[in-house]
Amino acid sequence: MDWLHAVFQKTPETALFMSLTAGYLIGQIRFGRFRIGGVAGRGGRGYGRHKHRHAKAAGVFARRGINHTTIAALRSTVDRDMRHGVYLQAISRAGLPLPVLPETRLEHGDVLTFFGSPQDTQRAVDAAGYELPYSDKTDFIYMGAGIVIGLLMGLIVVRVGGVAFTLGSGGRYLVAGLVFGWMRGKHSMMGVMPPAASQLLKDFGLAAFVAVVGLNAGLQAVAIVQRSRASIVVLGIVVTLLPLLLTMLFGRYVLRYDKAAVFAGALAGSRCACSAHRGVIDKAECSAPTAAFAVTYAIANVLLTLIGPLVVGLV
Numbered sequence: 001m002d003w004l005h006a007v008f009q010k011t012p013e014t015a016l017f018m019s020l021t022a023g024y025l026i027g028q029i030r031f032g033r034f035r036i037g038g039v040a041g042r043g044g045r046g047y048g049r050h051k052h053r054h055a056k057a058a059g060v061f062a063r064r065g066i067n068h069t070t071i072a073a074l075r076s077t078v079d080r081d082m083r084h085g086v087y088l089q090a091i092s093r094a095g096l097p098l099p100v101l102p103e104t105r106l107e108h109g110d111v112l113t114f115f116g117s118p119q120d121t122q123r124a125v126d127a128a129g130y131e132l133p134y135s136d137k138t139d140f141i142y143m144g145a146g147i148v149i150g151l152l153m154g155l156i157v158v159r160v161g162g163v164a165f166t167l168g169s170g171g172r173y174l175v176a177g178l179v180f181g182w183m184r185g186k187h188s189m190m191g192v193m194p195p196a197a198s199q200l201l202k203d204f205g206l207a208a209f210v211a212v213v214g215l216n217a218g219l220q221a222v223a224i225v226q227r228s229r230a231s232i233v234v235l236g237i238v239v240t241l242l243p244l245l246l247t248m249l250f251g252r253y254v255l256r257y258d259k260a261a262v263f264a265g266a267l268a269g270s271r272c273a274c275s276a277h278r279g280v281i282d283k284a285e286c287s288a289p290t291a292a293f294a295v296t297y298a299i300a301n302v303l304l305t306l307i308g309p310l311v312v313g314l315v
Contacts, residue, residue, distance in 0.1 A: 011151050013147075014148055025141055059126075060128070060130055060188045061110040062109070067107060071100070071101065072103065086115070086123070088100055088113075088114060092110065108186065109187075137192065138193045142184075142190050142191040146179075146180040149176050150176030153175060174294060178294055209274060209275060243271075261280065261288055261289050264283075264284075265280050265288070265290060268293055269296030270296040270300050
């Protein structure tokens with residue numbers, strides 16, 4: 001167990017999240033009717049279908065053979081008895097709403113919200129895939145597992161020619177988040193978290209990140225400005241903006257990027273700017289920029305690791 005002790009010494013937060021995850025896993029163990037603790041991420045049947053004559057029911061689109069099918073094409077293949085009394089009220093993908101239009105293409109993992117009587121909505125949910133019970137709890141097992149795996153991935157160091165390659169503090173969580181987010185998109189029953197709680201973590205995480213960066217760099221920044229006067233400020237502006245402008249022009253006119261949101265995500269990743277990535281997602285109102293951000297972020301981290309010591313040595 002020496003390796004585990006070394007891991008806990010290097011990243012003490014791993015012990016915390018491993019304990020939380022193990023605790024919630026133990027809470028699922030049942031002995032007859034006895035259970036140690038509540039089950040995280042599981043709620044009631046939700047949507048009040050047993051209390052009202054007409055109510056909502058959510059289902060995950062997972063039926064085989066009809067992936068990437070438009071609503072119009074899907075409607076033409078469903079008989080009239082199946083459609084009777086059921087209305088498709090909303091569609092969401094990765095937590096974001098999609099327009100309920102005939103040309104909208106459905107993909108496996110999309111969440112469909114039906115409206116009608118309990119019997120009719122249940123029939124529609126079963127035909128689409130499987131039911132998604134409403135829950136106001138957070139699946140701490142899934143969240144804790146993602147954090148622990150991200151922490152452990154950051155400890156992996158690959159040496160090539162005497163140079164150490166690692167994902168770093170930001171890259172490890174990014175990769176783990178992408179993997180677990182993809183799994184969550186394919187299996188909506190996993191990683192349940194109320195939207196309000198998820199948004200709170202996103203907003204608070206970004207604010208805390210910016211605050212910590214300011215606290216760590218504030219004293220040194222003031223001392224450097226006092227010594228160098230305006231020259232350091234001008235050089236900082238040039239070093240920050242010039243590569244970004246050149247990259248933007250190269251991507252727009254040479255690589256022919258025509259999707260602004262994806263292009264902005266790639267630019268944010270090239271600067272390893274997590275806060276900029278979050279701002280791009282907020283403006284785009286979708287997670288499409290994340291794929292481009294992940295690629296350029298990883299490349300930028302590797303190049304920073306390789307070129308950083310070289311620049312310091314030359315200076």
